Amino acid sequence: MSLSITLTVNAVPRTIALDDPRVTLLDLLRERLDLTGTKKGCDRGQCGACTVLVDGRRVNSCLALAVSLDGAEVLTIEGLAEGEVPHPVQAAFIEHDAFQCGFCTPGQIMSAVGLIREAQAGDDPERVREAMSGNLCRCGAYKGITEAVLEAQRRLAADAEEKAA
Incomplete structure (x- = not known):
């Protein structure tokens, strides 16, 4: 069938x-x-x-x-990217060295995008870590991941403000 x-x-x-x-x-x-x-x-x-x-x-x-x-x-x-231009979360992951082997990176990035779109990230690193806890990184790049999520959220918020103005 x-x-x-x-x-x-x-x-x-x-x-x-x-x-x-x-x-x-x-x-x-x-x-x-x-x-x-x-x-x-x-x-x-x-x-x-x-x-x-x-x-x-x-x-x-x-x-x-x-x-x-x-x-x-x-x-x-x-x-996620727009042509050759990476999404702000992808760019932030690169800038903050938020990956090592890269296996978990696509799932981490998609989870971060969802988290930011859900307006659940806040500006507290602990809150981001908790909200991203369903995504494991065997290499332990959590510090960079958290920094990347916070940076991407700031950029996206600034872009939204700029478009609104």
Whole structure:
């Protein structure tokens, strides 16, 4: 039995036939849509390497069945930059050396983008660390990650103020 779902992935509408209703969003992205920036870490929702935004909210894509997301808007790391211009969170991660091996970086960045969009980051490093605690970094780059999130949030807030003025 084949099921058909429609997703908007990185602003591109896609209709996808699923042969198996048990396919996760992570496997759909990586194996069917060739969007391999989203990483498969634990495959149990414990590490956050597979974090993407679904309808603007942070989701561990390894835990989400693709069939349950029919009609959703999905944003992955590949859809974050505007052409060659990195998203402010991506730029802040580079500037603050917020990665080492880089495996967790896409999930960390997507979680940070979601956190900032949810207006949950605040300006307290401890609050950011707590809100990002679902994303693990085996290399221990947490200090740089926290600094990058705070810096990106300041930049995005300044950009929003500038546009409003």
